Amino acid sequence: MTATTEPLTELKCFKCQKPAKLQCPKCLELDLERDHAAFCSQQCFAASWVDHKRLHRPGPDGWHYATRRGAGRSLTMPDFNWTGPLRPWRISPMRSIPDSIPKPEWYSTGRADVEVSSRQQHTPIPRFGKAAEGIRAACTLGRKVLDLAHAAVAPGVTTDEIDRVVHEATIAAGAYPSPYNYFNFPKSVCTSVNEIICHGIPDRRPLENGDIVNVDVSVYLNGWHGDLNETFVVGEVDDVSKKLLKTTHECLELAIAACRPGMRYRDVGDIITRHASAAGLSVVKAYCGHGIGDLFHCAPNVHHYAHNKARGVMKEGEVFTIEPMICVGSHRDKTWPDGWTAATEDGLRSAQFEHQLLITPQGCEVLTARLPTSPPLWWEVEDASLAAKTGQVLSV
Known part of the structure; x- marks a missing residue:
């Protein structure tokens, strides 16, 4: 488990909804929703593993929906009052950039x-x-x-x-x-x-x-x-x-x-x-x-x-x-x-x-x-x- 840098009041434990202080490393690797990744203790993480690990399966295409800025991606379409006929579709993982390319900060x-x-x-x-x-x-x-x-x-x-x-x-x-x-x-x-x-x-x-x-x-x-x-x-x-x-x-x-x-x-x-x-x-x-x-x-x-x-x-x-x-x-x-x-x-x-x-x-x-x-x-x-x-x- 990885200690979160988010304020405790902003994250709830995926298992028991108490303030969270740890995050699932696999969720962080996949850049999934932070509230899916949060747990209050190792015990809650272990107790919820059977259900929680299903979140790590993105489906057959490996793509996710984009969610709020900086919060990663979700396996389901976000709930939103869409203004027109267009809807978001799944997005692919970020493409790689070679080490030889000069990069901004x-x-x-x-x-x-x-x-x-x-x-x-x-x-x-x-x-x-x-x-x-x-x-x-x-x-x-x-x-x-x-x-x-x-x-x-x-x-x-x-x-x-x-x-x-x-x-x-x-x-x-x-x-x-x-x-x-x-x-x-x-x-x-x-x-x-x-x-x-x-x-x-x-x-x-x-x-x-x-x-x-x-x-x-x-x-x-x-x-x-x-x-x-x-x-x-x-x-x-x-x-x-x-x-x-x-x-x-x-x-x-x-x-x-x-x-x-x-x-x-x-x-x-x-x-x-x-x-x-x-x-x-x-x-x-x-x-x-x-x-x-x-x-x-x-x-x-x-x-x-x-x-x-x-x-x-x-x-x-x-x-x-x-x-x-x-x-x-x-x-x-x-x-x-x-x-x-x-x-x-x-x-x-x-x-x-x-x-x-x-x-x-x-x-x-x-x-x-x-x-x-x-x-x-x-x-x-x-x-x-x-x-x-x-x-x-x-x-x-």
């Missing part, structure tokens, strides 16, 4: 203490020279990885398979998937389907014809982070969802076009909200863009909604993301029991697009820009099809 601790305590949480640091080149390289890799994930999206493909593609491509490039164990996030990429706004955990659910899925890729290469995401259609998607995706992408493009030295960060939200509202859509307020570089998240905060109170003006060399989350219905969210997955409160769909930017003397550089080889987005497919039918030549 959260790889082993699940915490980002250096990041949280950094002065960069309050003051953005301009990036020039080698720092800018390092960030640019991470963003280029992130773009290539996201394009591989996009190519894998199809009906019948699981989001866990997308996680495998992202994980293996990132590792093959000598980089670390930034989300991996970041505050105990159990995967290498976020996959947010339909009514999920952001931070969806890849699982065994196959994507279905008519779904939309956001894939949020972040990589850590040579000490620098690159972060971007896009929302993709799966098979044949309804017109409401297509309008949602196209409008969300336009919101991002309009915001980027305005970025330059001297622009107030708070004005990004006005631009995005104006365009989303004109289309009858809402803007999520709970999550924002952020500074990024040698830290995954830092200043400045870049809010996407109008009349926000974001501080500061853009300065040459500053690096940050803009990543609007736009919804068909309510902008409010509800977090799933895993502590990460943010769903719309009304169960209607949400989409997101993200780029990482570097402010230049003339405007900004889109570090995560799409490449000529990037798989086309849905409207690019339809535009190309229309051009082929009419004999038009599309400009690049």
Whole structure:
């Protein structure tokens, strides 16, 4: 048995419900629910062994459901008032990362203490020279990885398979998937389907014809982070969802076009909200863009909604993301029991697009820009099809 580091009042003995002070080592190894692992004494542990050991059997597939942040996994689906038709499916064990890959502090601790305590949480640091080149390289890799994930999206493909593609491509490039164990996030990429706004955990659910899925890729290469995401259609998607995706992408493009030295960060939200509202859509307020570089998240905060109170003006060399989350219905969210997955409160769909930017003397550089080889987005497919039918030549 292993002594617990949890306060005794937070854990109850699995056998007798008294305050617990010991934990089952096998449960800890499997990362199961902590209240399943807790016992008040060796006697209670031995007396309950016949029933308790059944918890160690994950079933024929070896997968578990994600539960609250930092608490591990459960053998049964969590009880929750789901807001839409989507449900969590089982998630696979965390994939391995070779010793040769440089790792951030959260790889082993699940915490980002250096990041949280950094002065960069309050003051953005301009990036020039080698720092800018390092960030640019991470963003280029992130773009290539996201394009591989996009190519894998199809009906019948699981989001866990997308996680495998992202994980293996990132590792093959000598980089670390930034989300991996970041505050105990159990995967290498976020996959947010339909009514999920952001931070969806890849699982065994196959994507279905008519779904939309956001894939949020972040990589850590040579000490620098690159972060971007896009929302993709799966098979044949309804017109409401297509309008949602196209409008969300336009919101991002309009915001980027305005970025330059001297622009107030708070004005990004006005631009995005104006365009989303004109289309009858809402803007999520709970999550924002952020500074990024040698830290995954830092200043400045870049809010996407109008009349926000974001501080500061853009300065040459500053690096940050803009990543609007736009919804068909309510902008409010509800977090799933895993502590990460943010769903719309009304169960209607949400989409997101993200780029990482570097402010230049003339405007900004889109570090995560799409490449000529990037798989086309849905409207690019339809535009190309229309051009082929009419004999038009599309400009690049």
